[in-house]
Structures are given as structure tokens and as C-alpha cells.
Amino acid sequence: MRRGFDTGYFVKYATGELSEMHRQALRKLARGDGLGVANGLVIYELKKLGYRGVLDMEDAEWLVNVVGDACEVERGLSNSFLDEAARLSHGNDLSMANAMMLTTALPHDGDELYTTDYDLQAYEGPIEVVLV
Numbered sequence: 241m242r243r244g245f246d247t248g249y250f251v252k253y254a255t256g257e258l259s260e261m262h263r264q265a266l267r268k269l270a271r272g273d274g275l276g277v278a279n280g281l282v283i284y285e286l287k288k289l290g291y292r293g294v295l296d297m298e299d300a301e302w303l304v305n306v307v308g309d310a311c312e313v314e315r316g317l318s319n320s321f322l323d324e325a326a327r328l329s330h331g332n333d334l335s336m337a338n339a340m341m342l343t344t345a346l347p348h349d350g351d352e353l354y355t356t357d358y359d360l361q362a363y364e365g366p367i368e369v370v371l372v
Contacts, residue, residue: 241274241352244345245311246338247285248356249372250303251295262372265354269310276311279344281337283307314344332362342367 243265252258253266269276283304290300307313314321321343329339338357345353350367353360360369 241268242277242345242348242350243269243274244277244341244348244350244353244367245282245307246278246341246353246355246357246360247282247289249354250282250286250307251289252356252372253306254295254299254303258372262354262370265352265370266306266310275348277345277348277350278307278311278313279340280313280315281340283313285337312348328363332359334359334362 245266249258253263266276268274286295286300286303286307289295290297295303324346325336325339325343328334328342329336332339334342335357338355338360341355342353342360342363345367346365352368352370354370354372356372358371361371363369
């Protein structure tokens with residue numbers, strides 16, 4: 241199983257707002273059952289939430305480490321990546337960040353994308369959007 245994750249998933253994981261079923265998605269990856277993928281923007285957003293005080297800075301750093309340990313983190317912004325993100329954003333009326341999360345999961349043959357963002361439900365394609 242290949243799973244993509246957005247920032248909101250990790251925030252809800254840390255704050256205890258996820259159901260046990262949704263928490264299992266990350267736990268399985270930690271046990272080596274599947275592949276996790278996330279965009280580098282997740283790390284940026286988690287750190288920003290720590291600096292703003294939305295998350296305790298220690299929690300933000302812990303989450304950054306969880307992302308790095310459980311996921312392959314896509315850090316490149318090639319022209320083809322940006323073109324695909326723009327196309328997906330336009331075609332599905334997605335925010336920039338959500339289009340980048342989806343664009344990250346697609347080339348990794350993601351089966352699921354865990355998100356807190358309702359706008360991703362507009363996407364119809366090979367990845368199941370799991371709203372948490």
C-alpha cells in the first residue's frame with residue numbers, strides 16, 4: 241500500500257483528533273508495511289505552525305521527524321512537477337498546496353492520499369482521497 245499525506249493529517253495525528261483506523265495508516269508505515277510519500281511543503285508547514293505557536297515547537301519538530309522517517313519526501317520543484325500541479329489545481333479547483341500534495345503522490349503510484357481538505361474530494365483519478 242502506498243499512502244500520501246498532507247500536513248493536516250500529521251497535525252490531527254499529533255493532537256489526537258484522528259480515528260484509530262486513520263492512525264493505523266501511519267503506524268503501518270512505521271512497521272515497514274507500505275510506502276509513505278509527502279511533499280517537502282509538509283515540513284515547511286509543520287515548522288511554520290511551530291513558530292506561530294499553533295503547535296508546540298517540540299511537537300512540530302517531532303512531526304517533522306515522523307514525516308522524514310515514515311515518508312519519502314519529495315523536495316524537487318521541476319518544471320514538469322509544477323506544470324502537473326498547475327494542471328491539477330486548475331482542473332480540480334485545488335489550492336496550490338493541495339495540488340502539490342496530489343502531484344507528489346501520483347508518480348509514486350499512491351493508492352491513498354490522507355487529507356483534511358475537502359477540496360481534494362473533487363479529484364477523480366487513480367488515488368483514493370481519504371478525508372480524515
